Amino acid sequence: MTTSPSPLALTVLALLHYKPLHPYGMQRLIKQWGKDQVVNVSQRTSLYRTIDRLCAGGLIAVWEKGRDQSYPERTVYELTDRGRQVTRQWLDEMLAEPKQEYPQFPVALSHLPVTTPQEALQVLERRAGRVTQTRAELEAGLAAHDVPRVAMLEIEYLRAVTAAEEQWLRSVIEDLRTGTLTWSREELIGPETFSA
Incomplete structure (x- = not known):
């Protein structure tokens, strides 16, 4: 399955470049680091859909599933080797090639x-x-x-x-x-x- 680049997909891959994270941790870091100025994470479902696409594309994988007594089960994701390559490819393309966008x-x-x-x-x-x-x-x-x-x-x-x-x-x-x-x-x- 091919996964197409998007601002949110690149952000998820970039965050996982630093360390494995669960979706809530990703969303928290996006807001904490001010990345919500450039990536829309107001709907958590779009984050989960993006994570599903990246998993299906082999760019990220489940690192562990854990359960804290005060929280529901949390799936922690990590970047795959293919995900590291694709992250750099997407980053290079998005930085170097102006794209016609339609705001x-x-x-x-x-x-x-x-x-x-x-x-x-x-x-x-x-x-x-x-x-x-x-x-x-x-x-x-x-x-x-x-x-x-x-x-x-x-x-x-x-x-x-x-x-x-x-x-x-x-x-x-x-x-x-x-x-x-x-x-x-x-x-x-x-x-x-x-x-x-």
Whole structure:
């Protein structure tokens, strides 16, 4: 069975690179190390599905099953030799090769003409406020952690991307305010469309 790379699958493999873990320990470390900023682990079922896929693909294996009296049985997983190779392969590919991803915001921007320039101004101002808040939170998170820089590179990256988005949003908002950026349905579709 071939296992396709995903952010969560790579994260599980990377965590197991350090030591064998059970799923709850993985989820706890992801949150503790701030990796939940880049990997969605809000649904534990997605973590369990990922673990099942990695097991079926021979990338991880059961290391031990244990039972603590105050907890249900816990399965601890370890990385296989094949898993170590695949981890490096996926990591190299994800670092070196830009991949076309399809986040929601660019899709919404591509359909901005459905709104009026004034409506667009209002929603983009709301987004800019939230992006500014996110950037401030990322900066505070960077300042609060006393860990080696390499452990926070993804937060640095998110801060840089968020700062760039914030700057871009402010320029678009200014163009909407001044009327430099405007549109109408007739201008976009053409008058002949409305005569049908």
